[in-house]
Amino acid sequence: MSEVIKERHCPNCGAIMAENEMVCKYCGYEDLDMAQAREAKEIKDIENAGKEEIKKMPKKLLGQTTKRVFVAIVFFAFMIAAFVVVRKIVNEKVSNAGFDKKQEKLAYYEEIYQSGDYKRLKDEYLxxxxxxxxxxxxxxNTASMGIYTFNNVDALKYDKENIEYVSTExxxxDIRTAIYALCMADDYRDKGFIYGExxxxxxxxxxxxxxxxDYWLMSDDEIKAAKDMYVDRKTDYSELAEDLLDRSKN
Incomplete structure (x- = not known):
């Protein structure tokens, strides 16, 4: 039976990571408390290893070497501890700076989102x-939806304005891309818009x-039928396109 890996959320970006994972692979956040605990354990292991070596020494050598070994162990442990402290201070500064920068950028995206300029958000985020x-x-998710919305809407309008030159294909x-965007919206809705998008x-x-x-005179029923027939990016809408072209020309 395989071992169940416990999971937790990254305190920085919210991504799922293993409970014993020290660095988030998505945002680079480092759990400094976990790092410090591991380094403290390493120091303890070094001290214990030194004590074991002392036990293995002949008794006649213990008197003259024990003090030297003990001093060396203490000094070595002190140096590692000092390194841990300095490393933690530096990492905290770097981590905080990176965190502040990300929070600032996310706040910027939220400002654009609240303005309703989703096309701009799509462009800047990408x-x-x-x-x-x-x-x-x-x-x-807003940017992903925007990819299949704004360019496609422009394409559908262009097709109508140049209907004499537009082929069925x-x-x-363009109809397929529009339907894909609508199916994408349904998918986000089914998932409950979990990110508030x-x-x-x-x-x-x-x-x-x-x-x-407005441009191709499709009814709600026709749009629903087009969504129902969508399978993948190869779904053929040629028959519908031909009908829409004939309808618009007459």
Whole structure:
């Protein structure tokens, strides 16, 4: 029977990590208390190893060597302890600086989110190479939905404005992307908008629906039927696209 690995949440980014994991692989946060405990154990192990070596010495040598060995052990332990203290101070400063920077950036994304400019949030978040883990789930999901919303809406509008030149294949692909965005919104909704991204997702969802209705005259039933037939990125919407082109030209 395999051993069950206990898990906990990273205090910095909220990502799931093993209970005995000292460094978060998502944000780089280091559990300084755990690190200090491990280093203290290493110091204790060194002291115990020294004592064992003393026990192995011939009795006649103990008198002249015990003091030297003991002093060496104490000195060595002191040096390691000093290193631990300095390392902890430095790590705390670095960790706090990194944490403050991330919190500042997350606050910036929240400000954009609250403004309702989800396209800007999508653009800026995708340009950011930093990994914020689960603490940025709200903005990550908003950006992901935005990828399949804004460019697609522009494409659907362009198709309609240039209907004389748009092929069935091109419109079918744009319809497929629109339906994918709507299915993505349903997926986030089914999961309960766990990061609080519901307002953004539903706003972009409505934008896609309005574009399909206003520009391509699709009804609610047609949109639902298109969603129901969606399987994957290869789902063929050529028949629907051809019908929409004929409908718009007449």
């Amino acid at each position: 340009d950011d190479s930093e990994n914020y883990g689960a603490s940025a789930g709200k903005y990550s 091109v419109l079918a692909e 519901g307002e953004a997702i539903e706003s972009m969802e409505q934008l896609v629906i309005d574009t399909l209705k």
